[in-house]
Amino acid sequence: MLNNLISAEMPKLPIADWVDTAVDWMSLNLEGLFEGIAVAIENVVDAFTWVFMLPHPILFIVILAAIAYLAGKWKLSLFTVLGFLLIWNLGYWDATMSTLALVLTSGVISIVVGIPIGIWCAKSKGASGVITPLLDFMQTMPAFVYLLPAVTFFSLGVVPGVIASIIFAIPPTIRMTNLGIKHVSGELVEAADAFGSTGTQKLFKVQLPLAMPNIMAGINQTIMLSLSMVVIASMIGAQGIGVEVYRAVTQLQIGKGFEAGLAVVVLAIVLDRLSQNIFKPAQKRRNA
Amino acid sequence: MPILSIRNVSKLFGPNAAQGVKLLEQGQNKQQLAKEKQITVGVNRVNMDIEQGEIFVIMGLSGSGKSTLVRMFNRLIDPSAGQILVHDKDIMKMNAEQLRQVRRKTISMVFQKFALFPHRSVIDNVEYGLEVQKVEKSKRREKAKQSLELVGLKGWEDKMPDELSGGMQQRVGLARALANDPEVLLMDEAFSALDPLIRRDMQDELLDLQEKMKKTIIFITHDLDEALRIGDRIALMRDGEVVQIGSPEEILMQPANGYVERFVEDVDLSKVLTASHVMRRPETITPDRGPRVALELMRERGVSNLFVIDRGKRLLGAITAEDASRAVKDKLTIQDILIPECPVCPPDKLIGEMFEQSSTSPIPISVVDEENRLMGVVVRGSLLGAMAGGANNEGVNANAEQLDIG
Numbered sequence: 106m107l108n109n110l111i112s113a114e115m116p117k118l119p120i121a122d123w124v125d126t127a128v129d130w131m132s133l134n135l136e137g138l139f140e141g142i143a144v145a146i147e148n149v150v151d152a153f154t155w156v157f158m159l160p161h162p163i164l165f166i167v168i169l170a171a172i173a174y175l176a177g178k179w180k181l182s183l184f185t186v187l188g189f190l191l192i193w194n195l196g197y198w199d200a201t202m203s204t205l206a207l208v209l210t211s212g213v214i215s216i217v218v219g220i221p222i223g224i225w226c227a228k229s230k231g232a233s234g235v236i237t238p239l240l241d242f243m244q245t246m247p248a249f250v251y252l253l254p255a256v257t258f259f260s261l262g263v264v265p266g267v268i269a270s271i272i273f274a275i276p277p278t279i280r281m282t283n284l285g286i287k288h289v290s291g292e293l294v295e296a297a298d299a300f301g302s303t304g305t306q307k308l309f310k311v312q313l314p315l316a317m318p319n320i321m322a323g324i325n326q327t328i329m330l331s332l333s334m335v336v337i338a339s340m341i342g343a344q345g346i347g348v349e350v351y352r353a354v355t356q357l358q359i360g361k362g363f364e365a366g367l368a369v370v371v372l373a374i375v376l377d378r379l380s381q382n383i384f385k386p387a388q389k390r391r392n393a
Numbered sequence: 394m395p396i397l398s399i400r401n402v403s404k405l406f407g408p409n410a411a412q413g414v415k416l417l418e419q420g421q422n423k424q425q426l427a428k429e430k431q432i433t434v435g436v437n438r439v440n441m442d443i444e445q446g447e448i449f450v451i452m453g454l455s456g457s458g459k460s461t462l463v464r465m466f467n468r469l470i471d472p473s474a475g476q477i478l479v480h481d482k483d484i485m486k487m488n489a490e491q492l493r494q495v496r497r498k499t500i501s502m503v504f505q506k507f508a509l510f511p512h513r514s515v516i517d518n519v520e521y522g523l524e525v526q527k528v529e530k531s532k533r534r535e536k537a538k539q540s541l542e543l544v545g546l547k548g549w550e551d552k553m554p555d556e557l558s559g560g561m562q563q564r565v566g567l568a569r570a571l572a573n574d575p576e577v578l579l580m581d582e583a584f585s586a587l588d589p590l591i592r593r594d595m596q597d598e599l600l601d602l603q604e605k606m607k608k609t610i611i612f613i614t615h616d617l618d619e620a621l622r623i624g625d626r627i628a629l630m631r632d633g634e635v636v637q638i639g640s641p642e643e644i645l646m647q648p649a650n651g652y653v654e655r656f657v658e659d660v661d662l663s664k665v666l667t668a669s670h671v672m673r674r675p676e677t678i679t680p681d682r683g684p685r686v687a688l689e690l691m692r693e694r695g696v697s698n699l700f701v702i703d704r705g706k707r708l709l710g711a712i713t714a715e716d717a718s719r720a721v722k723d724k725l726t727i728q729d730i731l732i733p734e735c736p737v738c739p740p741d742k743l744i745g746e747m748f749e750q751s752s753t754s755p756i757p758i759s760v761v762d763e764e765n766r767l768m769g770v771v772v773r774g775s776l777l778g779a780m781a782g783g784a785n786n787e788g789v790n791a792n793a794e795q796l797d798i799g
Contacts, residue, residue, distance in 0.1 A: 295469050296508040300522040300573070301497035310525070314512045 223282025266343030281323025285316025402475030453630035663745030672769030
């Protein structure tokens with residue numbers, strides 16, 4: 106009786122219809138915008154891929170190992186050499202380079218867009234009130250759900266993959282930038298004000314440098330998340346190592362799947378350690 | 394003209410703060426506002442004038458509103474009502490750029506927990522104020538170095554703040570504030586985070602620096618000893634209101650109300666009061682008089698010795714009653730029985746430092762100015778009386794006046 110009443114008096118909200126309508130409208134009317142974004146992203150990915158494919162794998166490994174060494178970690182340097190030699194040996198070099206290009210593209214875009222948004226959130230209560238729930242939404246909505254509209258807007262290929270990665274990976278950068286700036290001690294902010302800093306001077310001379318450890322932690326998370334998304338994105342045609350994983354999984358080739366997975370792991374560890382350490386030695390040197 | 398004038402400045406916190414200002418003026422008290430309107434009164438209609446070159450101490454216990462008050466002087470906190478005049482210009486009416494100029498050129502601040510920028514070296518910290526003014530690099534380096542030298546940190550330029558001890562960190566804080574060459578220095582509990590011995594050193598150094606620089610220093614503290622030690626004038630605050638403003642002596646000797654009295658009752662007076670506070674009018678005689686006159690004078694005034702001065706009131710020495718009666722018998726002159734080496738002290742000598750001198754000499758200590766003119770005498774009884782808190786201030790002043798006239 107009660108059930109009947111509820112089902113009779115409370116029609117289901119047509120959220121699905123609304124979203125569909127909105128997506129249709131956007132793909133019709135904002136085509137130019139999406140095309141522009143697509144071209145830009147494609148160019149960035151191509152540029153990264155071109156750069157990574159340019160040197161011989163050996164040279165690339167040496168350069169990467171050198172960067173790891175400069176970041177102050179000879180162990181990481183050694184791991185980089187062994188890990189990437191393994192990838193080369195297994196025959197996943199090209200795929201790994203494409204994946205790296207994808208990860209860096211979505212990582213760089215996330216950082217370039219995310220840090221200013223994070224700063225904005227820290228400065229304006231209104232902004233953080235709107236953006237924080239949006240970030241929650243982006244992080245908890247299952248990734249496959251926004252893979253589909255991405256395909257609608259940008260068709261299959263690398264671009265929707267990058268877009269989906271950005272949506273999935275940008276929240277940590279925004280959150281940690283916001284948090285880092287808010288955690289700068291009130292007395293230091295007062296000191297910056299008391300000596301007559303402008304808002305910009307305060308931001309760049311005091312708040313951002315002091316928020317740096319937090320921001321770097323956010324960037325590290327962003328890179329890791331975009332790597333994990335890039336594998337999923339291969340389902341909609343993004344190139345790279347994800348394709349190998351996906352193929353192995355669909356064809357039940359357990360051994361091959363493991364190999365490709367291993368390549369992802371190596372890439373992940375190197376990216377993680379590098380992005381954690383690349384800014385630390387500068388501070389250590391100054392303290393020494 | 395005062396360099397900084399505070400006129401009826403209030404700071405209220407809470408959702409109805411704007412309305413609260415009016416209610417305060419209509420005579421509602423803090424408790425009513427807190428209960429009925431959820432308004433907290435941080436600073437309540439404060440008035441003060443701070444003069445060029447003085448050390449003005451704002452003292453109060455925690456929660457008395459002193460830190461809030463001082464932050465309104467450079468508008469780190471905006472007052473809810475009132476005027477803050479720097480050189481007669483109301484900083485409440487300034488735009489952002491004018492306010493920045495005041496903060497850059499006129500008012501610098503030293504913070505309780507130092508507030509050094511941990512990512513910048515010592516010299517970069519000191520340079521900060523000049524850097525934001527876009528002063529040329531070589532010029533600001535030079536100024537920062539001078540400033541560091543002034544606070545005794547030459548050679549520490551390239552260290553990071555966390556490599557320095559607390560006392561040294563606060564010197565950096567002071568150097569940073571001085572590098573701008575401000576007219577007014579706001580020091581918010583600047584020495585409170587330091588341990589007592591270092592705090593003493595820093596106070597002494599601040600006084601030394603002040604001798605050289607003649608800045609206007611506004612010093613916030615909750616420590617009465619510190620306030621009495623360094624303050625030219627002290628404003629005592631309680632619950633956001635100024636209870637009394639006056640010199641350290643006035644605060645001690647003429648407390649405005651019971652609160653101030655209780656506040657100062659535990660003060661070690663021997664470290665605050667000076668010879669000029671406890672001296673009495675001296676009984677004097679000129680050397681051309683005879684010993685018989687001297688004896689008569691002593692009997693009349695009930696004293697056992699007289700101070701011998703010349704016509705310019707310069708102290709020549711003292712004579713005792715015994716010597717005077719011997720002189721009468723042996724027909725000697727006052728010159729013959731004069732004791733030239735009687736104990737003397739300057740008027741600003743702390744009475745705590747006078748006990749030993751006083752106990753080893755039968756003759757009272759005479760207080761003389763730089764030209765050896767006799768200003769008064771300090772007998773042991775008045776030292777003890779002053780220590781007990783019962784110094785007869787009016788009497789002393791009256792005596793001093795008499796002396797000036799006569």
